[in-house]
Amino acid sequence: MHVTVVLATVGFTANKVHPVVRSAEAKEELVLFHDKDAEGRSKQAAREAAAYARNLGMEVQLYALDAFDLVACCQRIRGEIRKRADKDVVVSIAGGTRVLGSAALLASILEGVRVVHVNEDTGEPQPLPLLKLRADEVLNGKQRAVLRWVHDHPGCMQRDLGEALKLTKGTVSHHIRKLKEQGLVEAEAMPGDARSERLRAVPSADLLLMA
Amino acid sequence: MRILVAVASNEEELHRARKHMGYERLVVLAPEGGAQRLARALAPEDKAEVVELPRHDLLACMEQAESLLRGLEGEVRVAADGGTLAMQGGVLLACLSTGTEVWFLQHKPVRLPMLRAMPVERRFTDDQAAVLRALSADMPAEQVARRAGIPDERAKRALLALRKLDAIHSDAKGVALTRLGAYYRGALG
Numbered sequence: 001m002h003v004t005v006v007l008a009t010v011g012f013t014a015n016k017v018h019p020v021v022r023s024a025e026a027k028e029e030l031v032l033f034h035d036k037d038a039e040g041r042s043k044q045a046a047r048e049a050a051a052y053a054r055n056l057g058m059e060v061q062l063y064a065l066d067a068f069d070l071v072a073c074c075q076r077i078r079g080e081i082r083k084r085a086d087k088d089v090v091v092s093i094a095g096g097t098r099v100l101g102s103a104a105l106l107a108s109i110l111e112g113v114r115v116v117h118v119n120e121d122t123g124e125p126q127p128l129p130l131l132k133l134r135a136d137e138v139l140n141g142k143q144r145a146v147l148r149w150v151h152d153h154p155g156c157m158q159r160d161l162g163e164a165l166k167l168t169k170g171t172v173s174h175h176i177r178k179l180k181e182q183g184l185v186e187a188e189a190m191p192g193d194a195r196s197e198r199l200r201a202v203p204s205a206d207l208l209l210m211a
Numbered sequence: 212m213r214i215l216v217a218v219a220s221n222e223e224e225l226h227r228a229r230k231h232m233g234y235e236r237l238v239v240l241a242p243e244g245g246a247q248r249l250a251r252a253l254a255p256e257d258k259a260e261v262v263e264l265p266r267h268d269l270l271a272c273m274e275q276a277e278s279l280l281r282g283l284e285g286e287v288r289v290a291a292d293g294g295t296l297a298m299q300g301g302v303l304l305a306c307l308s309t310g311t312e313v314w315f316l317q318h319k320p321v322r323l324p325m326l327r328a329m330p331v332e333r334r335f336t337d338d339q340a341a342v343l344r345a346l347s348a349d350m351p352a353e354q355v356a357r358r359a360g361i362p363d364e365r366a367k368r369a370l371l372a373l374r375k376l377d378a379i380h381s382d383a384k385g386v387a388l389t390r391l392g393a394y395y396r397g398a399l400g
Contacts, residue, residue: 068318098292098299099317105300109307109328114377117300120267127377127391128269128300131307131328138326182325183312204323 004028005087007080009096009104012041014048016094016118020125021053024090029059031080033104035067035097042067042096067096071203073103074110078210081111092125094118109133110207138182139208142167146175148209150185151201158199184208212236212285216311217293218264218302220245222252224293229257231316232290238283240276240302242266242294264298270394272301273308280309288312331398338369343396349384 004026008017010033021030030053034042043064050060063080065073081089091108093101094117108115109131116125139147149161162172176199179185184205187197201209215234219225220242229237237259241249246261253259262279265271280287291302292315306313310327314320332340338361345358356366370386373379378392388396 070315070321093296093300098296099315101296102292102299102303102315105303106323109326117269117297119269120297126268126270127389128304129273129308129391129394130334130376131304132334133307133326133328138324183322184324202322203319204321208324 005031005084005089006092007031007077007089007104008033008049008092008094009100010034010042010046010049011095011097012045013095014045014052015123017049017092018052019118019123020090020092020094020116021049021056021058023125026088027053027056027058028087029061029084031061031063033063033065033073033077033096033100035100036064037067045095065100067100070099070103070106071206073100074107074207075210077104077107078111081107081113090114090116092116092118094125106207110210142171143175143178144209146172147179147184147201147205150176150179150199151205151209154200155198157196161199214238214283214285214287216240216280216283216287216289216302218289218291218298219249219293220295220298221293222249225249225252227316228290228293231320232288232314234288236285238262238279240264240279240294240298242298264294264301266295267297269297269301269304270390272298273304274301274394276302276305277308280305280311288314290314290316292317331395332400335395335399336369336372338365339373340399342366342369342373343378343388343392343399346379346386346388346392346396349382349387351385352381355386 006020006024032046034046046062053060091104093104115128119126158172185199185201187199190196212235214236215232216238217228218240237257239249239261241261241263243263243266246263250261264275289306289311291299291313307326308328313323341359341361345355356363359366377389378395379386380389
């Protein structure tokens, strides 16, 4: 692998990080994400992986995350990928909780970087398909603006949105319907007024609003 | 028909998916060797089928899940956070590849935005796709160019890009597809 930076999730053992580091032809930096709790086992494994990488002359960064918060983990890992936008980056999802692994996988896809898994049967790194997503196919500019406004004003109503963004009732209704279909906005009917509803963005909407 | 696809390696994970998600038909993705155990946890009224996935081969999990999802007709939702890490990752990739609704239910239930990856044919340039289609066994680069029907220089550029994507490897015998490259070629059709 032509890699200068390896970002890796870590569980209870450092062994799954080593094959990815070994397979990187250019070894510049290792960034490790481990569970902040797990009674220190994950942190200890991350330290072992860090020592291994330092022996190979790599810079190492360690980050403790809540390994059960999918959206927060994903956003943090994306942030670290973006800091290294000028580097050749690969993300390893071989260790850690399944939530942490999925968050790293999602972060890689959203940022368009390569991702590897380590097959437990063979111990070999397994490169995974690069799934390119086109942001403008997920949300167009107007939908993004509507989603941003709902996100920043939880509990708002469609008429508030129309006034704030200077959109007609029909346009607002159209965009909210689309955002609901995409699972990005939820609506709660107001007691005593079935025609009105309070809107809020779902937590995973953050994934599409990251600037 | 509302179809729930639940990734599970034990009864607890299966129960969590069934509890949170309504369905008319259930497809359980179980780890190899685990289907019988999960089938025993299901009732006839579940209208369920259990399909086994490899425990540790993420790419194989993705390929099998992708094929399954493309064959389902109805309103499909996937509860992805069960099974092994490889199963979960493979199913997540399959959902993003096919544009299927996906949920994580452990701890705080989270529905991911409906994301759909570009079709494989749009992820490669014309030259890269021609090279992927042309490659078979170990082959010298010049032969790849001839079979792909493009000039040597363009073929070399395409090979370099494909190598960076881990789609090909090369040694003294020539250039060949990696397993990932074979997946891309299969998807290109």
